[in-house]
Amino acid sequence: MTMRYKLSAPSVVKTTIQLPASKSISNRALIINALARGTTPPCNLSDCDDTLVMIKALAENNETIDIMAAGTAMRFLTAYLSTVQGTHILTGTERMQQRPIQILVNALRELGAQIEYAGKEGFPPLRIHGTELKGNELTLKGNVSSQYISALLMIGPVLKNGLRLHLTGEIISLPYINLTLQLMKEFGAKAAWTSENSIEVAPKPYTPVSFMVESDWSAASYWYQIAALSEQAEIELMGLFRNSYQGDSRGAEVFSCLGITTEFTHEGVLLKKSNRLVEQLNEDFVDIPDLAQTFAVTCCLLGIPFRFTGLQSLKIKETDRIFALKAELRKLGYLLQDAQDSILIWDGERCQPEAQPVIQTYEDHRMAMAFAPAAFRFPGMRIAEPQVVSKSYPAYWEHLQQAGFQIDNKE
Ligand SMILES: O=C(O)C1=C[C@@H](OP(=O)(O)O)[C@@H](O)[C@H](O)C1
Numbered sequence: 001m002t003m004r005y006k007l008s009a010p011s012v013v014k015t016t017i018q019l020p021a022s023k024s025i026s027n028r029a030l031i032i033n034a035l036a037r038g039t040t041p042p043c044n045l046s047d048c049d050d051t052l053v054m055i056k057a058l059a060e061n062n063e064t065i066d067i068m069a070a071g072t073a074m075r076f077l078t079a080y081l082s083t084v085q086g087t088h089i090l091t092g093t094e095r096m097q098q099r100p101i102q103i104l105v106n107a108l109r110e111l112g113a114q115i116e117y118a119g120k121e122g123f124p125p126l127r128i129h130g131t132e133l134k135g136n137e138l139t140l141k142g143n144v145s146s147q148y149i150s151a152l153l154m155i156g157p158v159l160k161n162g163l164r165l166h167l168t169g170e171i172i173s174l175p176y177i178n179l180t181l182q183l184m185k186e187f188g189a190k191a192a193w194t195s196e197n198s199i200e201v202a203p204k205p206y207t208p209v210s211f212m213v214e215s216d217w218s219a220a221s222y223w224y225q226i227a228a229l230s231e232q233a234e235i236e237l238m239g240l241f242r243n244s245y246q247g248d249s250r251g252a253e254v255f256s257c258l259g260i261t262t263e264f265t266h267e268g269v270l271l272k273k274s275n276r277l278v279e280q281l282n283e284d285f286v287d288i289p290d291l292a293q294t295f296a297v298t299c300c301l302l303g304i305p306f307r308f309t310g311l312q313s314l315k316i317k318e319t320d321r322i323f324a325l326k327a328e329l330r331k332l333g334y335l336l337q338d339a340q341d342s343i344l345i346w347d348g349e350r351c352q353p354e355a356q357p358v359i360q361t362y363e364d365h366r367m368a369m370a371f372a373p374a375a376f377r378f379p380g381m382r383i384a385e386p387q388v389v390s391k392s393y394p395a396y397w398e399h400l401q402q403a404g405f406q407i408d409n410k411e
């Protein structure tokens, strides 16, 4: 039986939320700490699936490692396991076996890595024989997934001659590359951009440091959305900082166009409503792809037409997010158009919403989290397979209940 949650939203939201820790930071800190031979694990690691699979992979060193749906774990471990002794099979969910990895495998092979495709050429599962990697200069595409680049960068300091990367094409998800460089530096590495599309990593080993993971700005976006769609709200989100290296902290700025103000406190941020709304939202998501679903749903429900560009990576994420957004927003009466595999447009066109919409989540945590706040406009709306949220935010539904949402469990 598929599980469904039936949701009703409160009219006033006044709450304090202990957000989950960032999975992007957790998974980087774990890999870097392992390469630094750190003996104390990073503090405040996320409790999400994507981080649990990483912790398990590094702790147990099993021959077969199943990272389930975690893109970061798949890409980061491919590079990591190429440098450590032993033979491993790295695999994941059916969807993970459709998410491309050839660009990373080819780059690692150029460095001397021994990696074979255990299934379909170009995709996981992989058979990896760890070995000492030699080469130090590589050219690879920067326009498919930044995770390939982060994976290579993180092993750079332990390579005999360091690493020089030249990226071709438009660099997507750039803040995630900078987040990687920042964490590497915090662990004593020497790594920096040397031109607009080249990065150099010195062959200077990491030093173990004590490290604390901050809260997740991508998870914060659903609370901004809740504030934007509610009648009245005052929401405190704990563990967020100004000047975060998480690219998704830019969500705060974009939400200021949708009537939400952000005030930094000692513990985190305080969200309030300002009622200052733009008439139309035009935004480039190339730096913040994980926020696309949050803003698409929020804008439709606020009646704010939009044109979102820079969405070229959405098709190879947990699901084809452009397709999924169009299909599920149609159920709520909103007709979106897409163009060139990278643009999503809503010009205000409506259709009759379904009387009892059931939102499908496509094994994508962000479909569930971004559509739940639609309950403000569609009381009794249902979300299918709500447990998908555990990929990045296991306590999401509990937190919604804490905020006053009513959630009925329907088989
Ligand atoms: O490096 C990271 O932590 C991430 C990079 C992004 O992926 P792409 O680089 O594939 O866009 C992002 O979508 C993902 O959720 C996390």
Ligand SMILES: C=C(OP(=O)(O)O)C(=O)O
Binding pocket: 069, 070, 071, 072, 073, 290, 317, 318, 366, 392
């Ligand atoms: C795209 C995502 O994750 P990943 O690519 O790491 O699976 C995400 O969390 O939205």
